[in-house]
Amino acid sequence: xxxxxxxxxxxxxxxxxxxxxxxxxxxxxxxxxxxxxxxxxxxxxxxxxxxxxxxxxxxxxxxxxxxxxxxxxxxxxxxxxxxxxxxxxxxxxxxxxxxxxxxxxxxxxxxxxxxxxx
Numbered sequence: 303x304x305x306x307x308x309x310x311x312x313x314x315x316x317x318x319x320x321x322x323x324x325x326x327x328x329x330x331x332x333x334x335x336x337x338x339x340x341x342x343x344x345x346x347x348x349x350x351x352x353x354x355x356x357x358x359x360x361x362x363x364x365x366x367x368x369x370x371x372x373x374x375x376x377x378x379x380x381x382x383x384x385x386x387x388x389x390x391x392x393x394x395x396x397x398x399x400x401x402x403x404x405x406x407x408x409x410x411x412x413x414x415x416x417x418x419x420x
Contacts, residue, residue, distance in 0.1 A: 309405045319382075320393075345417050348414075360410070362410070364408050370397075371403075377396070378390045402418055
């Protein structure tokens with residue numbers, strides 16, 4: 303629970319506008335990205351199926367995750383400063399796996415990297 307409040311909640315607040323932009327893009331009629339709402343559902347389903355094996359490993363924060371999270375936050379900052387929503391949204395592809403790696407550690411995420419990159 304501490305990882306959620308320390309890492310994921312601030313990222314959720316920082317990425318609020320990018321996430322809202324993605325959702326608005328998903329919900330446009332005849333949108334190319336109309337399949338977007340399925341992505342979080344598939345991710346949640348895979349994580350739910352692996353919940354038993356996932357819980358066997360202890361969460362150990364890993365500072366090497368800043369190699370992903372740092373560039374993601376820099377990209378998000380550039381996107382926000384230049385008001386380019388797509389740049390901020392694209393940085394989520396690095397931010398989510400980086401935040402999970404930072405909070406939970408590499409061993410706990412073993413086998414879940416494809417889901418996080420999704």
